Amino acid sequence: MSKGHWIKILISILVTSVLFFVMFGLFMSFSNRKGQVDIVIGVAWPFSVEDDLFKEGVELAAEQINARGGVNGHKVRLIEKDDQETITGGMNVAQSFTKVPNLTAVIGHSVSFISTATSRIYENAGIVMLSPSSTAPALTKKGYKYIFRNIPSDDEIARQLALYAARQGQRRMVIYYADDSYGIGLANSFEDYARKNGIEIVDRFSYYADTRDLDRISAKWKALDYDGIFVAHFMPDGAQFIADAAKTGVNVPFFAGDAMDTPQLYQVAGKAAEGTVVGTIFNPRDTRPEVKSFIKDFYSKYGKMPTPYAAQGYDAVNLLVEAVKEADSASPSAVAQKLRTFKNVPGVAGSHTFTDNGDDIGDLVVKKMIKNGQFEYIH
Numbered sequence: 490m491s492k493g494h495w496i497k498i499l500i501s502i503l504v505t506s507v508l509f510f511v512m513f514g515l516f517m518s519f520s521n522r523k524g525q526v527d528i529v530i531g532v533a534w535p536f537s538v539e540d541d542l543f544k545e546g547v548e549l550a551a552e553q554i555n556a557r558g559g560v561n562g563h564k565v566r567l568i569e570k571d572d573q574e575t576i577t578g579g580m581n582v583a584q585s586f587t588k589v590p591n592l593t594a595v596i597g598h599s600v601s602f603i604s605t606a607t608s609r610i611y612e613n614a615g616i617v618m619l620s621p622s623s624t625a626p627a628l629t630k631k632g633y634k635y636i637f638r639n640i641p642s643d644d645e646i647a648r649q650l651a652l653y654a655a656r657q658g659q660r661r662m663v664i665y666y667a668d669d670s671y672g673i674g675l676a677n678s679f680e681d682y683a684r685k686n687g688i689e690i691v692d693r694f695s696y697y698a699d700t701r702d703l704d705r706i707s708a709k710w711k712a713l714d715y716d717g718i719f720v721a722h723f724m725p726d727g728a729q730f731i732a733d734a735a736k737t738g739v740n741v742p743f744f745a746g747d748a749m750d751t752p753q754l755y756q757v758a759g760k761a762a763e764g765t766v767v768g769t770i771f772n773p774r775d776t777r778p779e780v781k782s783f784i785k786d787f788y789s790k791y792g793k794m795p796t797p798y799a800a801q802g803y804d805a806v807n808l809l810v811e812a813v814k815e816a817d818s819a820s821p822s823a824v825a826q827k828l829r830t831f832k833n834v835p836g837v838a839g840s841h842t843f844t845d846n847g848d849d850i851g852d853l854v855v856k857k858m859i860k861n862g863q864f865e866y867i868h
Contacts, residue, residue, distance in 0.1 A: 527566040528559070528819050530809060531586045531616075532802075533597030533607075535574035539798075543621075544569070545791050546799030547596065550806035553786070560814045565806070572598055579603035580610070587614040593819045594619055596805045601625030602670060608636045617821045617828075619809060621801035624747065625674055629847045635825050637847040639805050639838075641854050643671070643746065646768040647678035649854040650719070650744050653766065655686035657742070659717040663710050664693035665730055666721035675721035675746050683719075691715050697733075704737040720745040728757035735761030742766065750797070755862050765859045771797035771838045772855045772866050783837040797838070804836035 532547055551565040559565060568589060572579040579598050586595050587610065594617035598604045604623035611618040612633045620628065620638040624646065629636060641649075654662065662683060666676035672695065680690045691713040697703040718734070720727045720743055727749050734743075735758075743765040745754075750769035755762045773784055773794065783803060787795040795803075809824065811834065816823040834841045839853040857864040 526563045527591070528563050528810065528813055529566050529568065529589065529592050530806065531589065531592055531595035531597070532567055532569045533572050533579065533582045533586070533595055534569070534599055535578075536569065536571045538574045539599065541798040542791070542793065542796045543599075543798040543802045545787070545793075546795060546802035547806055549787060549790060549799075550803045550810075554806070554810055560810060563813075563819070565810060567806075568592075572603060574599060574603070576603060576606055579607050583607040583610040586611075586616065591819070592616055593813065593821055593824055594809050596621060596802065596809070598623065601628060604628055604638075605670075608633060611635055615821050617809070617825050619805050619828075621805045622798065625670055626678070627670065627674070633847065635821060637825075637828055637843060637849070639808055639836075639841055639849045640770060640801060641850075642848055643675040644678045645848075645850060646746055646854055647675055648682045649856070650746075650766070650768045651679055651682035651686050651688065653768075653856060654683070654717060654719075654742075654744055655688055659688055659742070661689050661691050661713065661715045662717040662719055663715050664690055664719045664721060665727075666693065666695050667723055667726070668695040671723070671748065672721045676719070679719050679721065697730075700733050700736050703733050707734065707737050707739055710739075715741065717742045717744065719743075720749065723748045724751055724753050725757045728754045728762065731758040731765065732761045744768075750857065750864075752864075755859055762859050763862075766867070767857045767859075767864070768854055769797065769857060770853055770855060771800040774866055777835070779835055780837050800836075800838045804838050804841065807836065808834065808841060 534543055536544060551567050555564050570582045572582045586592060595611060596619050598607060599622050601623040604620045605625060605628050608618060612635050617635045622640055623638055624640060624643045626642050626644050628638060664676045664680060666672040676693060683690055692710060697706055718741060720730060727745060731743055745765060745767050747769040750767050784795060812824045812827040813819045816827040828843050829845055832842050840851040841849050842851040843849055856867050858867050
């Protein structure tokens with residue numbers, strides 16, 4: 490083979506190699522740009538434990554945003570991880586999210602004790618955490634820069650219930666609470682706001698052995714001339730207390746936090762639950778256009794009415810995307826800074842207003858009363 494022929498072969502190989510590397514570089518560059526243009530949002534929820542339509546609400550919001558072209562052509566990409574509603578699961582999920590490239594925020598977790606525990610991980614990693622259902626006041630009292638919630642805290646729910654109880658004429662009330670962070674925090678908040686509204690708390694307790702024991706305790710309340718009971722407890726224990734109280738002759742109004750916002754309340758307590766007032770979130774009967782549109786779209790897609798969790802997840806995605814749009818950046822620091830400027834931003838759960846510490850103090854609390862075995866919304 491001649492020398493000239495070898496030279497041609499070498500040149501051909503060289504040109505082919507150069508073209509390969511150029512094409513490979515262009516492909517990698519395109520892939521990187523494609524990854525960067527997505528607005529990446531993590532979702533941490535106990536998907537395998539709870540069938541609460543939260544997932545559907547989150548995914549509907551992302552689907553609608555992307556159908557409109559995203560934000561300046563940037564699509565929303567959700568990464569969903571199951572925290573199994575445990576501390577260990579939550580910590581593992583939080584750690585895994587810190588390794589996701591270009592992650593703007595995480596929506597989650599479902600319960601306060603997990604959100605509070607994982608908040609340090611997100612804060613240290615510089616990732617926005619927006620919790621749609623964690624109400625414990627402690628979550629936003631650490632001075633963190635990246636931690637938010639788009640649900641009223643227990644403080645706000647307690648304040649609204651205390652105001653309502655005072656307007657209904659309650660002046661001397663009892664508190665029954667769960668001996669955990671949720672129950673103690675909600676009970677403390679209600680007692681503080683009750684006092685500010687002229688209501689005296691004549692007794693508070695967290696345990697009774699049986700109905701005989703409760704009968705003995707309630708005899709003391711009668712002597713103290715009580716006129717209402719606030720229940721800071723979970724289900725089904727809170728409902729069982731209401732049922733047991735009725736058996737001992739208790740006949741005063743009950744008030745409760747959002748943990749009692751479930752049809753199970755009447756299923757467990759029966760007629761004893763009649764008149765119980767619950768402070769909660771999301772009114773599907775709200776006549777605002779965004780609420781009507783959300784319910785119509787949700788039902789059209791899933792064949793079910795949206796739950797409060799679906800509404801919270803839907804709003805969480807839209808709030809984060811709106812922050813990205815207004816900040817013209819998907820960086821967590823820019824999004825966190827922009828969220829703090831949001832005042833009366835309309836959502837399907839109500840209007841959202843964020844404080845410097847990450848609390849949502851917008852018009853979000855709604856009240857329900859059980860009438861004839863069904864919840865009815867009240868003002």
